[in-house]
């Protein structure tokens with residue numbers, strides 16, 4: 238997997254507030270960074286900029302490889318569909334191999350929920366499902382907003398394992414978090 242994510246003197250403006258400016262970093266294959274900072278500092282905004290969903294007020298973002306964003310709220314999954322089918326919808330768009338969904342459900346320990354409609358999942362199960370979507374999608378660059386929120390100890394371990402496997406394959410992880418998430422050797426980006 239070949240991936241690069243580079244910020245070059247990036248500034249972020251929300252409304253009329255400058256949240257950060259002059260932010261530069263480069264992540265090479267296998268590298269990870271942890272974005273920290275107080276509530277409202279702009280962590281989610283930074284991830285949206287990294288995903289290409291929000292335009293920087295200044296500077297440039299270069300991404301080599303596909304990007305997948307797991308937002309802090311919501312799963313981006315159809316609540317009415319059974320979990321496996323909701324994930325399958327994205328997997329089809331991402332053109333991944335058919336077994337990717339089952340593997341991702343296994344990786345997050347929710348294979349037994351495959352037939353349960355997404356809207357009936359618990360908060361932690363939904364978080365696991367959102368992460369399973371990213372894992373199944375096969376994107377090179379994972380952008381994870383508060384990925385540890387709502388996860389129990391076992392799910393946190395599964396997330397740490399999934400991130401380690403992803404990096405070992407040359408993937409990149411950029412995560413915003415207030416809590417430790419088992420991301421070893423991650424660069425710190427303090428807002």
Ligand SMILES: Nc1ncnc2c1ncn2[C@@H]1O[C@H](COP(=O)(O)OP(=O)(O)OP(=O)(O)O)[C@@H](O)[C@H]1O
Pocket residue numbers: 251252256274275276277278279280281282283
């Ligand atoms: N669409 C928007 N228009 C204007 N301001 C916005 C918009 N979205 C977010 N903001 C503001 O930008 C600031 C940064 O928000 P952001 O969600 O990026 O922070 P954060 O560091 O992720 O915060 P938290 O730790 O609370 O999740 C906040 O003050 C927020 O009110």
